[in-house]
Amino acid sequence: MENFSLNSNLYFGAGAIDALAAFNGKRVAIVADPIIGKNGIGDSAAGLMGCGKNAIFDRIEPDPSLEQVADCCRFVEELRAEIIVAIGGGSAIDTAKAVVLVLCGKGKKLYFAAVPTTAGTGSEVTDCTVVSDHAAGRKVLISDPRMVPDMAVLDYTLTKTVPKAVTAFTGMDVITHALEAYVANKANSITDAYAEKSLRLAFGNLYEAYLHGDSDTARENMMMASYLAGLAFTKAGLGICHSIAHAIGAAFNIPHGEANAILLPHVVAFNSGLDVPFGADKSPSAAKYAEAARIVGIPVGGTRLTVQYLVRALEDLNNKMSIPRTLMQLGVSAADMKERRAGIIDAALKDSCTAANPVQPDAGQIGKILDRVMG
Ligand SMILES: NC(=O)c1ccc[n+]([C@@H]2O[C@H](COP(=O)([O-])OP(=O)(O)OC[C@H]3O[C@@H](n4cnc5c(N)ncnc54)[C@H](O)[C@@H]3O)[C@@H](O)[C@H]2O)c1
Ligand SMILES: [Fe+2]
Structure with missing residues (x-):
């Protein structure tokens, strides 16, 4: 029940x-x-x-x-x-x-x-x-x-x-909440309805809010998107983007939304099995991500291709808002990462958001995502 x-x-x-x-x-x-x-x-x-x-x-x-x-x-x-x-x-x-x-x-x-x-x-x-x-x-x-x-x-x-950079980080936090809730283990039709509307509003208004901070329409729609995504994830749960973001945020003092923004394309690729031959065709989350892509107006093809387009759309949005692609660009050195790597993986696996992720990762898989965001 x-x-x-x-x-x-x-x-x-x-x-x-x-x-x-x-x-x-x-x-x-x-x-x-x-x-x-x-x-x-x-x-x-x-x-x-x-x-x-x-x-x-x-x-x-x-x-x-x-x-x-x-x-x-x-x-x-x-x-x-x-x-x-x-x-x-x-x-x-x-x-x-x-x-x-x-x-x-x-x-x-x-x-x-x-x-x-x-x-x-x-x-x-x-x-x-x-x-x-x-x-x-x-x-x-x-x-x-x-x-x-x-x-x-x-x-x-x-x-x-709200300054431009904070608008970008917090807006990507909204998109991360909505996407993680959409594929989370406890997602249902009610939380999906909130997540879908949130995604539509955030994809349609974040860049405008970033460019023109005094736009009533963009700010109002982003505030609603944030609320709706909160409703979705408080009931459906989040996932490993947040688990890893919490760990790297604490280790390297990276703002929460920025950490999510850098991680999200890699987490979508991992959850939808893009790395594995035919993985996306068998993955229920890949089908869900493809549905999210369709909702926000990204061109659609087969499931695998559509998820690839979604990953690219997230990278493009980050890029347009000057969010770096890698932790290296934020000044995290290879030596810093080596020193903290095991602790970050351990914290991410134990984080309460991990249980809601559609795929239960092992230490090696979290490590691979970390290698990718290091650059
Ligand atoms: N409880 C939850 O559901 C939940 C979900 C996601 C994240 N978080 C947590 O929330 C925190 C991040 O919150 P945030 O992203 O809103 O950032 P924040 O509250 O840390 O604020 C970021 C910056 O924006 C400034 N700021 C805030 N409002 C402003 C305004 N109107 N005008 C100008 N500047 C303004 C602040 O002074 C600060 O410098 C993190 O600790 C994160 O872990 C909580
Ligand atoms: Fe968040």
Whole structure:
């Protein structure tokens, strides 16, 4: 028996941030990206909720650490907040999620609202958080339904200031979520519907959002694509693109979306058996990838050829947005990789996203993908 429930209240469209006014008069803690603290969005959100600057925690670093979560927990407890409002990219929302979980463990249930300012992680609707354990040199994905935000506010106007490179990385994170969810072990017709619409919107709008960051249409469609991909993967699961991205992100300090973007063409090729003679013709995921290619308007032929076109389309999109093809181009040397290789493979195999991948890889296969992304 399967169950599909959505307990999240959604507000969307230009000006949707005004929905925060409902919290006026309540004890609110705002967990915000430092940019949001500086560019006036934090202040106007605080104004809407009738709270002052002292209610804003903006000591957020990209890829939140255990220490940052502990620091933020203290802040929220000292404020005796009953509502936590996260405003920022995945790093701010994930920090707030981890805080919500820790406080739940102490018997304190906070109402939780998430306001994304990047179109990428879909964290505003997922049940997971990614926290970096710097001492152990790894990123850990924790899933728990208690972390799904009670309320999500998708106000695409907040994403108009996102710099070009971040637009590219976060947008490729969206495409990775949708494609991984589409072929994941737990995919079903409901998650496929979300993934398909997300892919259509992301392939149709990401490059435009990258070129023209102030385009209402492109930003709005990317924000929806991000949300829909989040819905798809929180129910269907992800795959080894994320497992390896978590491991190389922690090892070499590579932004999450950029790591996914570099890995994704290689993971699609691996999952669909492109390396193996006639592999693609027998692979159910290859048929699914070919369907995804058709949906986003890539020319179609036989299954194998269509998946090859999809791989090329992903490489072209990366290239157009100046995302490098290899880790070498990011300054990772052969010696760095040699030193970290075994640890990365081990972390990727143990990552909770691996179980959802349509093909269960062995260490040698992960190693081969690493060799390819090294260049
Ligand atoms: N919980 C999930 O479901 C999930 C899914 C995927 C990734 N993640 C995690 O999310 C994190 C990445 O999140 P992200 O990709 O959104 O990046 P991010 O939150 O780290 O932000 C990236 C950069 O963009 C800046 N920024 C954010 N909003 C901006 C705005 N409106 N204008 C200008 N600059 C802005 C930030 O200051 C930062 O420098 C990683 O830790 C990743 O592992 C979580
Ligand atoms: Fe992601």
